[in-house]
Amino acid sequence: MHVVITGASAGIGEALAREFHKRGATLSLLARRKQKLEQLAKELGSRSYIYSADLADPKAAAATLAxxxxxxxxxxxxxxxxxxxxxxxxxxxxPDEGERLLALNVATPLRLIHDVLPSMLERKQGTIVNMASMAGLSPVPNMLYYNASKGGLGNASEALRGELAGTGVNVLTVYPGPVHTAMGDSGIEKYEATSVAEMAPWGTAEELASLVVRGVELREASIIYPRAYAISRWFPNLSRWFSLRFAPPLKSQS
Ligand SMILES: NC(=O)c1ccc[n+]([C@@H]2O[C@H](COP(=O)([O-])OP(=O)(O)OC[C@H]3O[C@@H](n4cnc5c(N)ncnc54)[C@H](OP(=O)(O)O)[C@@H]3O)[C@@H](O)[C@H]2O)c1
Known part of the structure; x- marks a missing residue:
């Protein structure tokens, strides 16, 4: 099984690399930081190949996938x-930074999907995993471009699953809530520590990675993690209201 993971040099992507490797997969690990990728490939020992690329350029990302x-x-x-x-x-x-985010978080995934599909459809097998975010289901104030990117990716991913029904190709959409990684831990630092924010459940990259690999094996449609956030599926309006009403304010810059 050949698994391509973007953003494999840290956090959730790195945990996914370890988890897929345990199942015997051959890995193509993509990110910018070559040294981090080299370290990981060395530690895994076999069946791991690294590609250093700036994936905020969708055409460069497509060339790397090829x-x-x-x-x-x-x-x-x-x-x-x-x-x-x-x-x-x-x-x-x-806005320039925001548009770079949109390229990395949405345009590149959609281009890679476009490019990987012909071979998967021809072989009538394969899985596409899209890492959206709870911000795509219950958007959070002060993340203008991130909310747009994760809402967009989640929607595209869920509709693609419908489009590909019966072809043998599965699409798994993942909606993480807060997870302890560089992104998760540095993100929370930007907000005031309100009592509601302190009660929010957090997860780990390792646990999420094992759920994703199981989701691929079982051909699941979506994963919401930590589990408590699944409430947003059943009560979307309540969840959106809660997120807008109780999102902690940003820390003041001064
Ligand atoms: N942690 C959370 O709380 C959380 C919650 C919801 C969703 N997510 C989503 O989960 C995914 C992984 O997040 P994480 O928490 O693991 O973040 P992370 O620890 O910051 O890791 C991000 C990964 O993306 C790679 N990356 C960033 N910019 C890149 C670029 N221009 N080109 C190539 N690779 C790039 C980084 O590698 P290099 O820097 O080496 O390029 C790194 O491997 C993201 O899509 C994130 O939005 C995370």
């Missing part, structure tokens, strides 16, 4: 995981 397929064979699982977050008031967000 290189992975040439070297390791057709892609069985594509994990669109690489992502960045911007937490700031809308008027304080640099």
């Amino acid at each position: 290189e992975c397929a040439r070297a390791q064979g057709p892609v069985d699982v594509l994990v669109n995981n690489a992502g960045v977050q911007i937490i700031a008031a809308a008027q304080d967000t640099d």
Whole structure:
């Protein structure tokens, strides 16, 4: 099984690499930080190949994916995981940085899906995993571009699953809530520590990774993690209201 993971140098992507490797997969690991990828590949020991690329350029990302397929064979699982977050008031967000986020978080995943599909459809097998976010189901104030990106990716991913029904190709959409990684831990630092924020359940990259690998094996449609956030599926309006009403304010800059 050839698994391509974007954003594999840290956090959830790194945990996914370890978990897929345990199941005997051949890995193509993509991110910018070559040294981190090298360290991980060395630790895993075999069946791991690294590709250093800036995936905020969708065409460069597509070229890297093609290189992975040439070297390791057709892609069985594509994990669109690489992502960045911007937490700031809308008027304080640099639009150029925001548009770079949209390219990495949405445009690149959609391009990689486009490019990986012909071979999966021809072979009538394969899985595409898209790492959305709870911000895509219950958007959080002060994340203008991130909310747009994760809502967009989640919607595209769920509809694609419908489109591909009966083809043998599965699509798994993942909605993490807060997870302890560099992104999760640095993100929370930007907000005031309100009592509601302190009660929010957090998860780990390792536990999420094992749920995702199981989800791929069982051909699941979606994962919400930690489990408590599944309430947003059953009571979406309540969940959205709660998120807007109780989101902690940003810490003041001064
Ligand atoms: N942690 C959370 O609380 C949380 C919650 C919901 C959703 N998510 C989503 O889960 C995914 C993984 O997040 P994480 O928490 O694991 O974040 P992380 O620890 O910050 O890791 C992000 C990964 O993306 C890669 N990346 C970032 N910019 C890149 C670029 N321009 N080109 C190539 N790779 C790039 C990073 O590698 P390099 O820096 O080496 O390039 C790194 O491997 C993201 O899509 C995120 O939105 C996370």
